[in-house]
Amino acid sequence: MKFYTADYPDGIRAEHLSEAVSDTDLDLLKEIFFQFYEDPQNQLPYDKENEWGYLWIYGGPYYTSEAVDDLFGSYLPEETLDRLISELESVCAVWSPTPDDHPDGSESFxxxxxxxxxxxxxxxxxxxxxxxxxxxxxxxxxxxxxxxxxxxxxxxxxxxxxxxxxxxxxxxxxxxxxxxxxxxxxxxxxxxxxxxxxxxxxxxxxxxxxxxxxxxxxxxxxxxxxxxxxxxxxxxxxxxxxxxxxxxxxxxxxx
Structure with missing residues (x-):
């Protein structure tokens, strides 16, 4: 399983993420996360009668902890996951999958x-x-x-x-x-x-x-x-x- 980013155009294997992430810099993880999840206001149609005020046409909503665990839960230590969740929750409370989402960061089948x-x-x-x-x-x-x-x-x-x-x-x-x-x-x-x-x-x-x-x-x-x-x-x-x-x-x- 690989993730593709600006620093890793040829892909970085999921099991190597912990080696590439520093104790203070979670930018790599956030770059990957935003490939698969986004703020619902970016693309979802608004619907005041629906959950959280949006029509969830791409699935969700997903709490930050759910989305982070889906992508990284098997590969990163708990303390890193907790810090990432905390930083992402300052951006948005719930997330929508991006339209071209491939779950778990895996290659397209x-x-x-x-x-x-x-x-x-x-x-x-x-x-x-x-x-x-x-x-x-x-x-x-x-x-x-x-x-x-x-x-x-x-x-x-x-x-x-x-x-x-x-x-x-x-x-x-x-x-x-x-x-x-x-x-x-x-x-x-x-x-x-x-x-x-x-x-x-x-x-x-x-x-x-x-x-x-x-x-x-x-x-x-x-x-x-x-x-x-x-x-x-x-x-x-x-x-x-x-x-x-x-x-x-x-x-x-x-x-």
Missing amino acids: DEEPTSTDDAREFVRSAAQQVRARVEALRNHPPGIGHNHPPEETEQTEAPLTNADLDEVSAAAGALEYAAADAPADASTASRALSVLRAASAKIRGYADKFIVAAVTAAGARFGLGEGELWIALKTSIDDLVSATSKWMELLNLPF
Whole structure:
């Protein structure tokens, strides 16, 4: 997983961030953060009836601690994270993802890997992304991004149960482990892909209903925050399925 900045045009790996950040200068981290999150007033349409006064068309809102943990939580010591959160909170209380956000700072999955090493890295990044999205859904607080949907959507159930989310997270974890430390195993990949594809199909049906309801309500009172989290999870799952399939293909393994 790499981040690209003015000082690191060729990218800096996430696990090397702690070595590049000084005790007093967090500019590198802030430069990366602003690639993925921004003040909602920059681009979001204003809606006085919606959460925090904006229509959250790109997902969110996210508290500073959530956004910082999403990007850097696995790579930086707690004291550095706390200082970064404090500095960012002096700028804005909640954040919107930027329109071209690639969650977790990972490379875009639009470009297919051409080597098995690249494919492993794509799988690891995509798996981490899926697990982060699952945790975001589990931790999504009531009332954030949810403002009493229109009557016709009040009974809409979540597309995945807690047990389903556990399976998705476990499948992503198995693929992350396989890509990081273990020999490639076609049977493990096949089982994980089956779980992920089933979850993606369930969310797709929910996403269709969500989009229709959001358009009908003009977004003013629909729970965009939670709906966007589900859609983001589906996108991340699809990225992981694609990355894993390409990895198996490069290894000439049946799956």
